[in-house]
Amino acid sequence: MPDIELISFMAAFALSACAAASFLAGLGIKKKPLVFAAEALTFLYLAAMTVSLVVRTSKSGHAPMANRYESLACFAWSLGFVYWYVRIRYNEKRAGYFLMPLAVLVMYAAYISPHDITPMYPALDTWMFETHVGSAFIGYGFFGASFAGAVLYLVDRSEAGRHLEKLIFRTAYYGFALFSVSMVIGGIWAYLAWGTYWLWKVKELWSFLIWIYYAGFLHALYVKKMRGKGVAWLSILGFAITMFTYLGVGVLMKSTHQL
Amino acid sequence: MKSVWEFFNSLKLTVYLILAITGVTMAGSMVLYFRPEVFGDMDQDLLFHWLTTKGLLYPTYTWWLYLLVVLVVILGINTLVCTIERLPRLVRRYRDPLANLKDMEIGGDAGREFVLGDAPADALSGFLKGRGYQVFADGDRLYAEKNRWLPFIPYMVHAGIMVFMVGHLISGLYGYRHTGLNIIEGETVKSPAGDYFLRLDKVDVEYRPDGSLKNFGSKLTALKDGRVIKTGVATANKPMFVEGGAVYQRQFGQEFIGLVLQAEVKSAGFNNYIRVLKGASYVDIDNTGYRLSVDRFISDFAVDEHGDPYSQSEELANPAVLVTLYKAGRPRTSGWIFARMPLSDTFKDQDVGLKFADLDVRPSSTFDVNRDPSALLVLFASLMVMFGTITTLYFRRERVWATLDISGGRAQVICTDDELYERI
Numbered sequence: 001m002p003d004i005e006l007i008s009f010m011a012a013f014a015l016s017a018c019a020a021a022s023f024l025a026g027l028g029i030k031k032k033p034l035v036f037a038a039e040a041l042t043f044l045y046l047a048a049m050t051v052s053l054v055v056r057t058s059k060s061g062h063a064p065m066a067n068r069y070e071s072l073a074c075f076a077w078s079l080g081f082v083y084w085y086v087r088i089r090y091n092e093k094r095a096g097y098f099l100m101p102l103a104v105l106v107m108y109a110a111y112i113s114p115h116d117i118t119p120m121y122p123a124l125d126t127w128m129f130e131t132h133v134g135s136a137f138i139g140y141g142f143f144g145a146s147f148a149g150a151v152l153y154l155v156d157r158s159e160a161g162r163h164l165e166k167l168i169f170r171t172a173y174y175g176f177a178l179f180s181v182s183m184v185i186g187g188i189w190a191y192l193a194w195g196t197y198w199l200w201k202v203k204e205l206w207s208f209l210i211w212i213y214y215a216g217f218l219h220a221l222y223v224k225k226m227r228g229k230g231v232a233w234l235s236i237l238g239f240a241i242t243m244f245t246y247l248g249v250g251v252l253m254k255s256t257h258q259l
Numbered sequence: 260m261k262s263v264w265e266f267f268n269s270l271k272l273t274v275y276l277i278l279a280i281t282g283v284t285m286a287g288s289m290v291l292y293f294r295p296e297v298f299g300d301m302d303q304d305l306l307f308h309w310l311t312t313k314g315l316l317y318p319t320y321t322w323w324l325y326l327l328v329v330l331v332v333i334l335g336i337n338t339l340v341c342t343i344e345r346l347p348r349l350v351r352r353y354r355d356p357l358a359n360l361k362d363m364e365i366g367g368d369a370g371r372e373f374v375l376g377d378a379p380a381d382a383l384s385g386f387l388k389g390r391g392y393q394v395f396a397d398g399d400r401l402y403a404e405k406n407r408w409l410p411f412i413p414y415m416v417h418a419g420i421m422v423f424m425v426g427h428l429i430s431g432l433y434g435y436r437h438t439g440l441n442i443i444e445g446e447t448v449k450s451p452a453g454d455y456f457l458r459l460d461k462v463d464v465e466y467r468p469d470g471s472l473k474n475f476g477s478k479l480t481a482l483k484d485g486r487v488i489k490t491g492v493a494t495a496n497k498p499m500f501v502e503g504g505a506v507y508q509r510q511f512g513q514e515f516i517g518l519v520l521q522a523e524v525k526s527a528g529f530n531n532y533i534r535v536l537k538g539a540s541y542v543d544i545d546n547t548g549y550r551l552s553v554d555r556f557i558s559d560f561a562v563d564e565h566g567d568p569y570s571q572s573e574e575l576a577n578p579a580v581l582v583t584l585y586k587a588g589r590p591r592t593s594g595w596i597f598a599r600m601p602l603s604d605t606f607k608d609q610d611v612g613l614k615f616a617d618l619d620v621r622p623s624s625t626f627d628v629n630r631d632p633s634a635l636l637v638l639f640a641s642l643m644v645m646f647g648t649i650t651t652l653y654f655r656r657e658r659v660w661a662t663l664d665i666s667g668g669r670a671q672v673i674c675t676d677d678e679l680y681e682r683i
Contacts, residue, residue, distance in 0.1 A: 119471035122495035177648040184645040188638065192496045195436070195507045195629035197637060198427075200301040205288040209281055216277025223271055241281075 005055040006115070009073070012048035013107045015041050016076070020100040027097055035093055042096060045103070046080035053077055060117045063130040067118045068250075072110035075137050075246070079103040082141030082171075086148075090167050098148035099141075109247075128189035136182035136207075140242055142175030143214070147239035150232035165228070168235050169221055176214040183211055206245035213238055267340040276334045283330060287323035294320050303438050306431030335424045338417050346414055353407060356395045360402050360660065370660070370673030373683050379663050379670045386683060387659060401661040401670075409656040412647050419643030426640055429633035435504070437628045443514045444622040447482065452628050453502045455483040460490075462511050462622035475511045477624040493626065504630035514623035515558065518580055520596065523612040524549060532616055535580060548586060549611060555581040560597060568595070575618060584611055 022038035053073060056064045064070035079099045086095045123129075149167035186207075187197035198204065217234050220226040226234070266272065291298045297317045301309055310328075314321040352358050375382040383401060384394045392403040437451035442459040450457050460478040467473045476494025480487055481501045491499040498505040517536035522529065527547040535542050535553055542551045560579035561571040568579070576599070583593040584606075594606030598615045606613055631637075657676045664670065674680055 119467060119469065122472060122474045125474075126496050128496070174652060177652045180645050180648045184641040187641055189496065191631070191634060191638075192498060193507075195498065195505060195627050196302065196631065197634070197641075200291065200298060202288050202292045205284055205291065209284045209288075212277055212284075213281050216274050216281070219270055219277070220274045223274055226274065 005052050005059065008048045008052040008055065009110075012045050012052060012076075013104075013111055015045035015048055016080075016100060016103045016107050019045055019096070020104045023096045023100050038096055038100070039087070039093060042080060042083055042100060045100075046077070046084060049073070049077040049080060056117070060120075062120045062125065063134070065130060065133045066120050066124065067114070067116075069110050069113040069115050071133070072106050072113060074133070075140060076103050076106040076110060078137040078141035079106065079144060081138065082145050085142075086145045086167070086171060090163075090170070092149070092163075092167055094152055095145050095148040095167075098151060099144055102144060123193045126189065128185050128192075132182050132186040132189060135178045135185070139175040139178035139182060140246060142171045142178065143210075143235075143239050143242045146172035146175060146235045150235035150239075153232045154229065154236075165231070168231060169218070172214060172217055172235060172238070176211075176218060179211055179214065183207065203245070203249050206241075206249050210238075210242055210245055213241055264340065267337050268344045269337070270341070272337050273334070273341070276330060276337060280327065280330050280334065283323050283327050287327060290320050290323060297321065303436055305434060305436065331424065335421060338421055342414060342417050342421075349410055349414070353410075356393070356404065356407070357397050357402060359404070359658070360397065360400055370671055371680055372669060372671050374668060375670050376668050379665060379668050383661055383663075383670055383672070383683070390679075390682075392657070392659065399663045399665060401659075401663060403659040403661075405657040406654045407656075409651065409654055412650050416644050416647035419640045419647060422640035422643065423637055426633040426637035430631050430637065433632050434630040435628075436630075438509070440626045440628055441514070442477075442624055442626065443516070444624075450481075450502075450628055452504055452630060455481050455488060455502055457481055457506065457626075459624055462624050463492075463494075464511060464622075475508065477508055477511070477626075479506060493624075503632075504628055507627040507629065508624060509627050510625040512623055512625070513620040515575055515578075516619040516621055518556075518578065518596075518598070518615060519617040519619050521612075521614045521616040524610060525612075526610050534619055535582070536619070541585075544611070550585040551613075552583045552585065553580060554583055554593070557581075560595075575620070578618060582606060582613065584608055584613075 019038050019041035022034050022041060026032075026034035026038055053064050056070070056073075060066070064074055079102060083096055083099045086092050146168050149164050149171060153164045153168065190199065191197040217231070217238055220234055221231055294317075297313075297320045300313070304313075310321075310324060314324060373383075380396055380401060384396065384403075387394050387403040390405070392405045393407060394401065394403040396402075435452045440448070440451055440457075442448050442457060444459050444462050447456050447458040449455075458480040460480055462475070462477050464475045465473040474495060476492050476497075478492050479490065479499055481489040481491075481499075483502075489499070489501045491501070493499040493506050493508040495508065498507045500506075515537060517534055517539070519532050519534055522531060522533045522544050524530075524544060524547045529544065529547050531545070533542055533544060533551075535551065537553075537556055539553050542553065543549075544551065555568075557568055557570045557579045559570045559572040559574055559576040561569055561577075563569055568581075578598040579595050581593070581595050584591045592606065592608040592611070594604060596604045596606050596613055596615050598618065604614070655676070657674070657679070659675070659679065660673045662671045672680075672683060
């Protein structure tokens with residue numbers, strides 16, 4: 001019997017690569033058919049990843065967040081999801097220039113990670129874990145969209161205006177709200193599981209860092225001197241912090257949070 | 260005093276403080292990661308107790324924690340002052356919505372002009388009301404707003420953050436944390452906190468068909484002054500709350516109690532099992548006049564280069580016991596009895612035969628016993644922050660300003676919602 005999960009994952013990997021290539025090709029020559037193709041490929045990529053994750057969930061009996069492969073696959077899915085959210089809500093295609101190449105890298109990292117289904121440790125077998133991780137991933141995706149808006153703002157000065165500022169702010173705010181959900185649910189879960197809502201560990205510190213940084217970022221938008229370029233750079237730095245927290249701390253440092 | 264107030268009443272200060280907190284936390288996280296000997300036990304203690312004891316011993320590594328506390332306190336004051344300063348203004352504006360007409364110049368947006376017919380005020384007002392706006396008119400000027408309550412939500416979030424800080428301060432000062440309370444099934448031990456006892460009635464471990472661990476937990480009874488005050492189960496993600504604290508299931512395992520030996524005493528016609536408890540001094544062989552002393556117990560027997568026995572691990576891989584047989588209070592025979600090692604037992608006696616029969620192990624659990632007096636306060640504050648941020652995702656505050664040319668049937672309209680221009 002064909003392994004639908006693996007086939008759809010591999011298809012999604014290929015589609016993400018094609019979508020990223022189309023976006024980047026369209027960037028230079030600005031040909032509409034290329035961007036249209038990129039969008040279609042991104043849609044197919046999201047659909048294939050959804051199938052892969054749904055099949056894996058039904059096979060394992062738990063949300064696909066128990067190991068590195070699943071974590072990366074979920075994050076890759078969230079990048080596609082956020083692309084389409086931004087596309088529909090803000091009519092902004094260009095977030096794909098950054099989100100899709102990032103999706104390719106994440107998919108590659110997932111591809112080289114062991115695909116085995118690992119059982120869920122009892123403490124992780126709760127809706128709080130899934131909500132905590134799921135909201136964090138989608139939050140990361142939105143921070144990525146804010147980063148994309150910031151880079152566009154800095155690169156294409158002719159476009160620098162209300163639209164991109166709104167995109168940078170609103171997507172960062174979505175990310176912040178979802179990350180707040182992740183932090184709060186994670187705190188409640190930690191209190192019930194380990195007897196404290198806060199642990200002095202590297203991942204916890206960096207998660208706090210993301211939250212407080214974006215809280216500051218949202219305030220910076222109301223400081224006149226920081227608007228425009230300043231906010232764009234802050235968004236870029238924020239996404240760098242986010243990625244380090246997700247990948248850097250998880251890969252380079254031993255942590256109770258694997259990824 | 261006024262200048263101090265003004266210093267704290269600053270959004271710029273908020274941003275700079277947060278950037279400073281970001282920098283300090285980044286640096287601190289690295290120190291924390293690379294110095295586990297300093298920070299490894301932080302979570303087993305209350306924050307402020309740790310800061311005033313162990314933290315002071317290593318100032319080179321812990322400076323950032325003190326700085327972080329100071330910065331967070333300043334941020335708390337900053338949040339409080341900004342709230343005190345701005346909230347009454349917001350309430351006044353809520354009560355007097357026409358005061359918002361002054362905001363027309365915000366963003367320098369000139370808006371668009373619309374031809375609305377004979378009664379432009381009525382036409383625009385009817386249109387906006389139909390779209391959920393509350394409309395306020397003042398002569399030739401009109402102001403409308405949707406979700407007027409929304410500006411209060413950030414204050415709810417800020418209040419949540421301040422309550423959280425207070426809660427975290429209480430958590431760091433009061434309560435207790437005790438880790439590693441090991442109880443063997445059937446055993447009753449004094450709780451490390453409070454004047455009650457905990458009895459471990461049963462350890463339940465559940466496995467999935469593939470053999471992986473599905474769940475584990477312990478049925479516990481709390482006793483005080485000889486009475487049962489609570490029975491409950493502590494399991495993964497579900498502590499047992501008792502006497503203002505909570506008992507958390509940390510681990511489960513098998514606790515080694517001792518060995519079961521098969522004893523045969525020819526002269527007395529005795530052939531039965533005897534239990535040799537770990538740590539016991541003597542074991543009587545019933546009605547035979549013989550007594551055994553347990554001289555040494557080794558969990559994983561091995562012999563070093565000098566021929567001396569030692570335990571090569573904590574595991575019960577090859578348990579062995581050194582016993583001495585006594586008769587009428589005088590030592591008679593001594594020797595080792597092995598559980599698994601393919602060696603002959605060195606215990607040899609003409610009348611008494613001893614052989615390993617079984618390990619006496621019982622289920623056990625390890626618990627943490629914690630109390631956080633402000634857990635509910637922190638939970639409440641966190642939910643305020645969470646619901647506040649989520650609310651602002653679903654609801655948008657939209658505003659409309661209009662200058663009406665009543666005789667000309669025209670209106671100059673500025674909308675925060677760009678889509679509205681297309682629909683007017």
